[in-house]
Amino acid sequence: MITNIPTPKEFEDISKQCLTQALNLLFKVYEDIYEVKEYVDKDEIWSHNAGTIRTSLILLHQGIETIMKGTICKTSPFLLLEKNRADWPTLPSKSDKEFGDLFTISGEALLTTYCAVENKITIDNDLIAFIEDVRKKRNNAIHGISEIKTTAEELFENILKAFTFFFGKDSWFVFAREYNLVDPIFGFSGDGLEEFKIHTLLDVALDIIGRKRLNNYISLNIQGRGYYCPSCKREMEEIDYHESKWAFLKPNKPESEKLQCVVCSSEFIVKREDCNDPDCKGNVIHDYGDEPTCLTCFQEQS
Ligand SMILES: [Zn+2]
Ligand SMILES: [Zn+2]
Numbered sequence: 689m690i691t692n693i694p695t696p697k698e699f700e701d702i703s704k705q706c707l708t709q710a711l712n713l714l715f716k717v718y719e720d721i722y723e724v725k726e727y728v729d730k731d732e733i734w735s736h737n738a739g740t741i742r743t744s745l746i747l748l749h750q751g752i753e754t755i756m757k758g759t760i761c762k763t764s765p766f767l768l769l770e771k772n773r774a775d776w777p778t779l780p781s782k783s784d785k786e787f788g789d790l791f792t793i794s795g796e797a798l799l800t801t802y803c804a805v806e807n808k809i810t811i812d813n814d815l816i817a818f819i820e821d822v823r824k825k826r827n828n829a830i831h832g833i834s835e836i837k838t839t840a841e842e843l844f845e846n847i848l849k850a851f852t853f854f855f856g857k858d859s860w861f862v863f864a865r866e867y868n869l870v871d872p873i874f875g876f877s878g879d880g881l882e883e884f885k886i887h888t889l890l891d892v893a894l895d896i897i898g899r900k901r902l903n904n905y906i907s908l909n910i911q912g913r914g915y916y917c918p919s920c921k922r923e924m925e926e927i928d929y930h931e932s933k934w935a936f937l938k939p940n941k942p943e944s945e946k947l948q949c950v951v952c953s954s955e956f957i958v959k960r961e962d963c964n965d966p967d968c969k970g971n972v973i974h975d976y977g978d979e980p981t982c983l984t985c986f987q988e989q990s
Contacts, residue, residue: 689777689778689784689785690766690776690777690778690784690785690786690787690790691784691785691786691787692786692787692788693765693787694761694765694787694788695761696758696759696761696762697758698758699754699755699757699758699761700755700758702754703751703752703754703755703758703854704751704855704863705751706747706748706750706751706754707747707748707751707847707850707851707860707863708863708864708867709744709747710744710745710747710748710751710847711744711844711847711848711851711860711864712864712867713740713743713744713747714740714741714744714840714843714844714847715864715889715892716740717733717734717737717740717840718840718844718892718895718896719888719892720733721733722888722891722892722895725895734839734840737840738835738836741836741838741839741840741843742829742830742836744843744847745822745825745826745829745836745838745843746826746829746830748822748826748843748846748847748850749822749823749825749826751850752819752822752850752854753794753798755854755855756798756799756802756819757792757798759802759805759807760798760801760802760805762805762806763805763806765787767801767805768792768793768801769790769791769792769793770790770791770792770793770797771790771791795823799816799819799820803816809853809854815853818846818849818850818853821846822846822850824837825837825838841896841897844893844896844897845896845897845901847860848860848893848897848904848905849905851863851905852904852905856907857904857905857906857907858905858906858907858950860905861886861889861890861951864885864886864889865882865885865886881927883920883923883924883951883952884924884927884928884930886951887920887924887930887932887934887951888930888932890932890934890950890951891932893905899911906950908936908938908948908950909936909938909939909940910934910936910950911940912936912937912940913936913937914932914933914934914935914936915933915935915936915937915947915970915972915983915984916933916935916983916984916986917933917934917935917947917949917951917952917954917956917983918935918956918974918976918981918983919949919952919954919956920934920935920949920951920952921986933983934949934950934951935947935948935949935950935956935983936948936950937958937972938955942960943960944960945957945958945959945960946958947972947974947983956974957974957975958972958973958974958983959972959973959974959975959980960972960973961973963982963984963985963987963989964982964987964989964990965982965985965987967985968982968984968985968987969984970982970983970984970985971984972984973989
């Protein structure tokens with residue numbers, strides 16, 4: 689018998705962990721760069737962190753292969769076995785073997801099997817080209833001693849792409865947030881840290897790939913002007929001043945009275961009135977109890 693047969697959920701969880709860690713590794717370096725970006729040479733920092741790029745790339749590839757295995761596993765985990773079927777240790781005369789001790793398919797065999805089974809996502813040439821590109825870059829990074837054929841920027845966007853292809857838009861920061869919430873260290877730095885981290889992650893992503901491309905990986909339309917989220921901003925003030933604005937009018941129209949936050953997904957009703965501060969051009973006001981607040985400058989309107 690073959691024992692300890694894996695479930696699709698196990699593969700899915702491992703894939704999420706790999707992709708989240710791939711993103712975290714790059715984010716940690718970017719976070720440092722972001723704080724001192726005027727004074728540092730980014731290329732120099734990344735050349736010092738070549739090992740981080742390599743590890744992140746390996747994790748990205750692992751995350752993609754694992755989610756493909758999870759999908760195949762829904763049809764049958766036995767499709768993942770490399771071994772010739774005649775040699776399977778399944779006859780009563782054979783001793784049991786754990787699934788994990790048997791070789792499983794990878795590379796091209798994994799790709800063709802993945803394309804053969806039922807799948808809730810659409811597989812097109814773009815997805816195949818993407819998977820192949822990541823596989824080649826990863827092979828180059830682990831087999832070659834030569835330089836890595838990807839940049840931190842390209843890798844960062846490829847991680848967002850993988851998340852979006854396999855788990856949908858927003859999943860990259862939603863999983864990062866879930867990961868933070870289960871971290872035993874989380875909570876020691878006070879409330880608001882979670883919002884703070886995710887806002888910084890979005891700021892860094894915006895800085896790297898720009899608003900237009902970033903919108904491919906976020907479900908809310910972020911092309912318009914950003915506003916403070918009344919909820920996240922108050923939470924984050926517990927930690928430190930944070931000026932990022934990830935709430936957007938929905939729809940993005942001059943008369944729109946609804947605002948939604950990318951980070952916490954909360955929706956808010958807003959009034960379209962000019963801010964009292966003559967220096968502020970804002971006209972999106974949120975009633976917070978008795979304290980109407982301008983969501984452009986966060987001044988209370990008295
Ligand atoms: Zn929010
Ligand atoms: Zn204002």
